[in-house]
Amino acid sequence: MTVVGRTLKAMEVDTRILGMVGALLVIWLAFHIWTGGLFITPRNLFNLSVQTASVAVMACSMVLIIVARHIDLSVGSLLGFLAMFMGVVQTEWLPDLFGGAEGPAFGHAWIWVVTLLAGIAMGALIGALQGYIIGFLAVPAFIVTLGGLLVWRGAAWWITTGQTISPLDANFRWLGGGAEGSLYLWPSWIVGIFTCAAICFSIWWARRERRRFDFPQKPLWAEYTIAATLSALVIAFVATMTSYQVPSRAAERVYALRGWEVPEDGVHLVFGIAIPVLILGIIAVVMTILARRTRFGRYVFAMGGNPDAAQLAGINTKRMTLWIFVIMGVLCAISAAIASARLASADNAVGTLDELRVIAAAVIGGTSLSGGRGTIFGAILGALVMQSLQSGMAMVGVDAPMQNIVIGIVLVLAVYVDQLYRRRTED
Amino acid sequence: MNGADPLVEMRDIHVAFGGVQAVDGVSIDLYPGEVVGLLGHNGAGKSTLIKVLSGAYQSRSGEIYVQGRKAEIHNPRDARKYNIETIYQTLALADNLDAAANLFLGREIRQRNGLLDEVRMEAEARQILKRLNPNFTKFHQPVASLSGGQRQAVAIARAVYFEAKILIMDEPTAALGVEETRMVADLIQQLKREGIGIFLISHDIHDVFDLADRLTVMKNGKLVGTVRTQDVTQDEVLGMIILGKMPEGAAQKADA
Ligand SMILES: Nc1ncnc2c1ncn2[C@@H]1O[C@H](COP(=O)(O)OP(=O)(O)OP(=O)(O)O)[C@@H](O)[C@H]1O
Numbered sequence A: 001m002t003v004v005g006r007t008l009k010a011m012e013v014d015t016r017i018l019g020m021v022g023a024l025l026v027i028w029l030a031f032h033i034w035t036g037g038l039f040i041t042p043r044n045l046f047n048l049s050v051q052t053a054s055v056a057v058m059a060c061s062m063v064l065i066i067v068a069r070h071i072d073l074s075v076g077s078l079l080g081f082l083a084m085f086m087g088v089v090q091t092e093w094l095p096d097l098f099g100g101a102e103g104p105a106f107g108h109a110w111i112w113v114v115t116l117l118a119g120i121a122m123g124a125l126i127g128a129l130q131g132y133i134i135g136f137l138a139v140p141a142f143i144v145t146l147g148g149l150l151v152w153r154g155a156a157w158w159i160t161t162g163q164t165i166s167p168l169d170a171n172f173r174w175l176g177g178g179a180e181g182s183l184y185l186w187p188s189w190i191v192g193i194f195t196c197a198a199i200c201f202s203i204w205w206a207r208r209e210r211r212r213f214d215f216p217q218k219p220l221w222a223e224y225t226i227a228a229t230l231s232a233l234v235i236a237f238v239a240t241m242t243s244y245q246v247p248s249r250a251a252e253r254v255y256a257l258r259g260w261e262v263p264e265d266g267v268h269l270v271f272g273i274a275i276p277v278l279i280l281g282i283i284a285v286v287m288t289i290l291a292r293r294t295r296f297g298r299y300v301f302a303m304g305g306n307p308d309a310a311q312l313a314g315i316n317t318k319r320m321t322l323w324i325f326v327i328m329g330v331l332c333a334i335s336a337a338i339a340s341a342r343l344a345s346a347d348n349a350v351g352t353l354d355e356l357r358v359i360a361a362a363v364i365g366g367t368s369l370s371g372g373r374g375t376i377f378g379a380i381l382g383a384l385v386m387q388s389l390q391s392g393m394a395m396v397g398v399d400a401p402m403q404n405i406v407i408g409i410v411l412v413l414a415v416y417v418d419q420l421y422r423r424r425t426e427d
Numbered sequence B: 001m002n003g004a005d006p007l008v009e010m011r012d013i014h015v016a017f018g019g020v021q022a023v024d025g026v027s028i029d030l031y032p033g034e035v036v037g038l039l040g041h042n043g044a045g046k047s048t049l050i051k052v053l054s055g056a057y058q059s060r061s062g063e064i065y066v067q068g069r070k071a072e073i074h075n076p077r078d079a080r081k082y083n084i085e086t087i088y089q090t091l092a093l094a095d096n097l098d099a100a101a102n103l104f105l106g107r108e109i110r111q112r113n114g115l116l117d118e119v120r121m122e123a124e125a126r127q128i129l130k131r132l133n134p135n136f137t138k139f140h141q142p143v144a145s146l147s148g149g150q151r152q153a154v155a156i157a158r159a160v161y162f163e164a165k166i167l168i169m170d171e172p173t174a175a176l177g178v179e180e181t182r183m184v185a186d187l188i189q190q191l192k193r194e195g196i197g198i199f200l201i202s203h204d205i206h207d208v209f210d211l212a213d214r215l216t217v218m219k220n221g222k223l224v225g226t227v228r229t230q231d232v233t234q235d236e237v238l239g240m241i242i243l244g245k246m247p248e249g250a251a252q253k254a255d256a
C-alpha cells in the first residue's frame, strides 16, 4: 500500500467521497480554464450554491427512498403542485385572512411562515397518501409515483387553470436567496464558526465514546487532520461567499428594507451564505443524523439490505414506508418554496424533470438502486456535480440539448466507475 | 419435567401456500430444559411450522400455548414478547449492516437522547461473539463480507443474547466447521441446563441424536410422530423420515 493509501486508511476517510470531490474539482478547473477565469469566482460559486439547493434538498430524502428499495418519480410534479399551492395561499388566502375589514394585508409579516407550514403539511399529506398505497396496499412505488407524476402536474395546472402566480410575498422570496435572502457578513461567519465548532465537538465526542469501552482509536494526528481539513473547507466556503459584493442598487434596497443606517461613504454589502443554502445545510445535518444515528434510519437501511430480515426482526415495514414518503413530501414542500421564491413567481411548470435530476444526484452520489446503500452527503455532492456541469456548459455556450446529452452520459459513466471501484475494494 | 406445564404447545397447526398444504394439522410440544429435534426430508414443512411460532406466518386454525396460557402471536414482535428467539435457516441478516447492527436489529440500545448507542452495542456484540467464535474480528464490515460460518455466528448470537426462554434453531450448524459445530453443541447443552427449551432442526441425524431428548418427525406437512430419543435407533428414525411410519413397538405418542 502506498503512503497516501496508508494515511487515508488510518484516517478512515471514505475514498469514494474523496474521489467525487476530486471529480468536482476537475470539473471546476476545466470550466475555469475554458471560460477564461470566470468559473471559480465568488459570484459564480454563490450562484452555483443557490441553484443546487432545491434539487439537493429533495435528494436528501430520495436517498432514504432508494435505500429502502423504493423510488419516487413524482417529486418534480409534486414540487410544481406545492409551489402553486403555496403561491395561492400566500397571494390569495392569507392576505384576506390577515387583512380583515381594511382589505387584504399583502406583505403581512406572518404570511411566509404560515405559507411554508401549509405547504409542508400538504406535502406530508400527499406523501402519506402515496406511502400508504405503496406500503399498505402493496402497489409498487414505481407505479404509484409514476401515477403521481401525472396527477400532481395536472393538479398544479388546476389550481389556477394554468395562470402564473406573481409576484410572490416579499418575505417569502427570501427563501430563494438573492440580495434580500442572504446572511451577509457577520451572520455568515457566525454560522461558519459554529459549524467548525460542531465538527470539532463531534470528533471529540466520538473519540470519548470509543474510549468508554477501550475500543481501538484512530491515531490522534488523523483526528486533527480531519478536523482541520473540514474546518478549512467551511472557512474557505464562508470566505468565498462573503467576498461576493451585492451590487450597489440592490444593496441600497436592502438597507432601506431593513431600516439600516446608511454610512457616509455609501453602502457596502456582501452576500454571504444564501438562505436556501443555509436551509440545505440544516436539512443535510438533520437527515444525516436521522439516517445514521436513529432507529428509523437503521430500519430504512435494514429494509434495503434484506426486507425479509427486517420484517422478521419485528420492524413494521409498511409503516416505515409510509413515513419515508411523508419525509419526501415535506422536503418537496421546502424545495418548492426555495424554487418558486427564487423565480419570485409560481407557474405550473416549476420542477419539470426535477425527478430525474434528484434521482441522478442520489445515484451519482453513490446511492445503490438495488437498495441498502447511500449517503446524504454523497447525494448533495452529486447534485453539485450535476449543477456544475450544467452551469459550466451554459457559460461556455453549449446549447441545452447538448447539455442534456452530456449529463446523461456522465450519469451512466459515474455509476459505471462506481461499480468498478466497488468491485476492486470489496471482495 | 414430570407434571410441569409444557413451555410451548402448538396444537393442530395448518399453513397453506396457494394450494400446497405446507403444514397440515401438526401438534408439537416442548418442556423447559428440553431439546426437541424436528426431522423430515426437504420440504416436509419444518421451517414453516416453527415460523408460525416465531410469528412470521399465521396458522389457519389451532392454538399456541406458552407456559400453559394461550398465546396470541401475530407477528415477530409478539413472539419476542414471549421470549421466543429464532435462528432462521436463511439467517435473516441485513447484509449491508455490520454484526452489531444485525444483532440488535429491532431492539437497538439507545442513549438517553434517543440516538443509537452504537459503541455500547458494539461492545456487547464483541462480548457475545467472542463466546461463539473467538476468531471473529470483522466488527465494522457489513455482514455480506463475512464467511458463512461467521454469519451464522451472528445469527446465533442474536438469538442467545436476549435471554430466550424458547429457542428455535433451524439448521444452526449448516455452515459451521467441526470446531464451531462443537461449540454450538456445547452452547445447546449449557442453555438446556439453564432451563431453556429448544426446537432443533437439523439434517445431521447424529447431531440430533446426541442433543435431542425427543424427536418429532414430519413428512409432507403431516406429523409422523414423536418419540423419545432413548427409545429408538437411528435406523428406526430414518424409517420414520422416509416411510412416514412409526416404528413397531414405539409408543404411539411419547409424552416426556
Ligand atoms: N413462502 C412460501 N411460499 C410458497 N410455498 C412455500 C413457502 N415456504 C415454504 N413453501 C412450501 O412449503 C413446503 C414446506 O416448506 P418448508 O420450508 O417448511 O420445508 P422444510 O421442512 O423446512 O425443508 P428444508 O429441509 O428444505 O428446509 C414446501 O413444499 C415449500 O415449497
Ligand SMILES: [Mg+2]
Residues within 6 Å of the ligand: B046, B047, B048, B089, B170
Ligand atoms: Mg427448512
